[in-house]
Amino acid sequence: MATSLTCSPTHLQSLLANTTDSSAAAEYICGQFEAVSNKFxxxxxxxDNTYLLFSAYLVFAMQLGFAMLCAGSVRAKNTMNIMLTNVLDAATGGIFYYLFGFAFSYGSPSNGFIGSHFFGLEKFPAPSFDYGYxxxxxxxxxxxxGITSGSIAERTQFVAYLIYSSFLTGLVYPIVSHWFWSSDGWGSASRSENLLFGSGVIDFAGSGVVHLVGAVAGFWGAFIEGPRVGRFDHEGKPVAMRGHSGTLVVLGTFLLWFGWYGFNPGSFITILKTYNGTSGSYYGQWSAVGRTAVTTTLAGCSAALTTLFSKRLLSGHWNVTDVCNGLLGGxxxxxxGCAVVDPWAAILCGFVAAWVLIGCNILAERFRYDDPLEAAQLHGGCGSWGIIFTALFAKKEYVNEVYPGVANRPYGLVMGGGGKLLAAHVVQILVISGWVSVTMGIVFLVLHKLKLLRISPEEEMAGLDVTSHGGLAYVYHEELELPQKHAFGMRTDASAV
Structure with a gap:
C-alpha cells in the first residue's frame, strides 16, 4: 500500500502569510496532495487485484493440467470419463463454493472452527475481500x-463423482482452509493472538490444506472401492496397468508446473508491499514472490532428477511417467514452506520428496492399494513431508516478513527456532487426516452401501467411455467406404489406404 501524503493548512498558511488569501491557497494545495494520495x-x-486475478487464472489452468495428466494415466477406454470428471469438479465446485464454501472458509468474524458470513457472496465486495479473492x-x-478424482479413476460410478465433489468443495475443504488460513482459524499463523504453540501453522500455499485433504479423501475412496480388476493377480502380485498416453502425461505435467507459479507465489495475495516500512528499496514483497517461484522450481527439478536416477537403479528404465510424478511430488x-525457506533448502525438500513418493508406492503395492494416478501417495506422502520440512527449515527472517506482528515467533527447528513450529505442524497433519477420514470416509462408505460407488466388473472391463459416456474418446477404425472409380479408371477402397 502506498503511503498517504499529508499536509496541514495551518503550516502552509504561515508560509503564505503575505498572500491575499493564504487560507484558500493552503486548502487548494492540500486538496491536490490528497488527490495524488488517493490515486496512489x-x-x-x-x-494487487490484478496480480491476484492473474494468479487465479494460473491456478485455474492447473485444471487443464489435471485433466491431461489423468487422461494420459488411465487406459484409453476411460479417457472421456476422467476428462468429464475434471470438468465437473470445476463446475460443481464453483456452485457449491459460491453457496457455502467461501463463507465456511473466510466468513469473518467467526469462531475458530467455521466461518459464518458471505454465503452466496452476500455483501460482497467488502473491505476485507474483493471478487478476485x-x-x-x-x-x-x-x-x-481434482486430486481425489485421480485416486478413484477407472472404476467409479459417475454419480459418485458429483456427490463427493459437492461435499468436498462445499464443506470438508472449506473448514480445513478456515482452520489454517483464515485470520479467525484456530491453527492459523495469521491470528493476532492465541497462536497454536505460539507460532500457528505455516502452511503457506497448502501442502496440508489442499494436497493432504485431497489425498486423504482419495485414499478412502480408493480403499473402499478396492483395486481395479486385474491390478493384482491371484497371488497378490501387482500387474502393471499403464496409462495409454505418455504424451498427455507430459503435457499435463508442464501445465501443472506453469500453474504452480500462481499456486505458490500467488498465495501472497498482494505484491505491492514494502518490508520493514522502507519505501524506495529494491527489496520488498515482490522479491519474496520471486524467491517463492525459485524455491518452487528448484524443489520440482530436484525431485525429478532424483526420481530419474533412482527409478533407473530400481527398475532399469528411464521412465517419463515416474519422472513427471516425482516432479509433481517435489x-x-x-x-x-515455499515462501519461508532458502533455495538450497528447497533442493533438499525435492530430493527427500522423491524418495517419499517411491516409498509410498512400494507400500501401496505391498498392501494391494490401487491408485491409478498415485495421487494419495504423491499428494499425501509428499504433502505431509512438506509440512514437516517447513517446520524444520523455515528461516526466521522470512517468517517475520511473511507473518509480521508477532514477537519471537518460532521458526524452523534446524534453523535454530526450536520445536514449537514442528509441534504445530504435527497437529495439522493429525487433525486434517482425522477430519477428512471421518467426513469423506463416511461419504464413500455410504455410497458403497447404496451401491452408488463402484461400477460392475463387466462395465469396468468394457470401459466407462462405452458404458457411461456413449462412445470412445478416440476413433480407432475408419468406416469402410464403398469402392470409388477415379478419373483414370483406377479402383481404390478405404481398407487399402
Missing part, C-alpha cells in the same frame, strides 16, 4: 477435488 491508493489496489480461493478448492512438498 487506487493504483495499489489495482496492482473469491475466484482465487475457488481455484484452490477445485484443485483438492512441488506438492515445497508448497507449504
Amino acid at each position: 491508493i487506487d493504483t495499489s489496489y489495482a496492482v 473469491f475466484l482465487y480461493q475457488w481455484a484452490f478448492a477445485i484443485a483438492a477435488a 512441488f506438492a512438498a515445497v508448497t507449504s
